[in-house]
Amino acid sequence: MGRGRRDLWWQGRLRGCGYRVTAGREIILDALTKTDKHLSAEDIYLAVRKACPGIGLATIYRTLEILVEMGLVFKFDFGDGRARYELVEGPNKEVAHHHHLVCTNCKRVIDYTDFIEDEIELLAKTEKGLSKKYNFDIKNHVIQFYGICGNCSTK
Amino acid sequence: MGRGRRDLWWQGRLRGCGYRVTAGREIILDALTKTDKHLSAEDIYLAVRKACPGIGLATIYRTLEILVEMGLVFKFDFGDGRARYELVEGPNKEVAHHHHLVCTNCKRVIDYTDFIEDEIELLAKTEKGLSKKYNFDIKNHVIQFYGICGNCSTK
């Protein structure tokens, strides 16, 4: 598979959903691809302005909304009043599926991939059962642990 | 165990954390105790005004913040722009531990207790491992499934 095809896979997804391919959308997706952090809309805005100085914050929000709706991006709430966005693992991102550990004191977030196998297995089973019982088409899930991180507990 | 003791158990918790016992706090906790729904701050405000007409919305938020910090109440985000609050199961509330199924279209939330046993078991194991590895004192967790409910998918 050539590089060109890899870079363009998301264009087909956009067009398939009736959306146009624009420079803004490309660069926002690019910013999400190039990081393993959970970015806020403003984080993305600042990162993207380097390559596209004229872009507006509203475009960031509008694009993120589309990407979340299409299932390309996850939107998280870590309790600090602003949403965080993360690219769903996909053909152009080799990041393992992970869950989050959130410090309710300093708001630090740790990604963990340990124990994930068991979690995924159980979730698959639960999803199946829930889908049937509640007639619910489950798209994704969130598992988060809240507590106090090492830094905060020793102060 | 007399009824009086049951009604007052939270007073000790408040005092123990250096907080005063007030009519507002009692009535807010009471509102959370008397429902099995996930209430927003405004829901609580409206419910509480019946018994305490002069209470202000700011007091609701301030009290909820304390209760969450003390671990008596869970704060949830279901993606509709307002936080929801739920009493943690405790001595004065006989509600089973549950997780949530959230419709991303109509924002409906279904509580489920099926499959909970397996989830709890796995979470306990995961918690133990994570606490140790990341030196994290885990207080609680969130498991939520997102998707499209039956109502929305048939329209």
Next chain:
DNA sequence: TCCCTTATTGATAATGGTTTTCATTATCAA
């Protein structure tokens, strides 16, 4: 390649849940 329709965009105002401010009131230890 050039139009033409219309989705998209940037700038900005508006929205609305939540937090802060501050003077007043209530709690509770002494």
Next chain:
DNA sequence: TTGATAATGAAAACCATTATCAATAAGGGA
């Protein structure tokens, strides 16, 4: 009962997100 101070209500401030609107750009068709 009293005094120190935590808690409260009303209102303003805050601030992430959304809506508005005129200008611009994407892309299908000629």
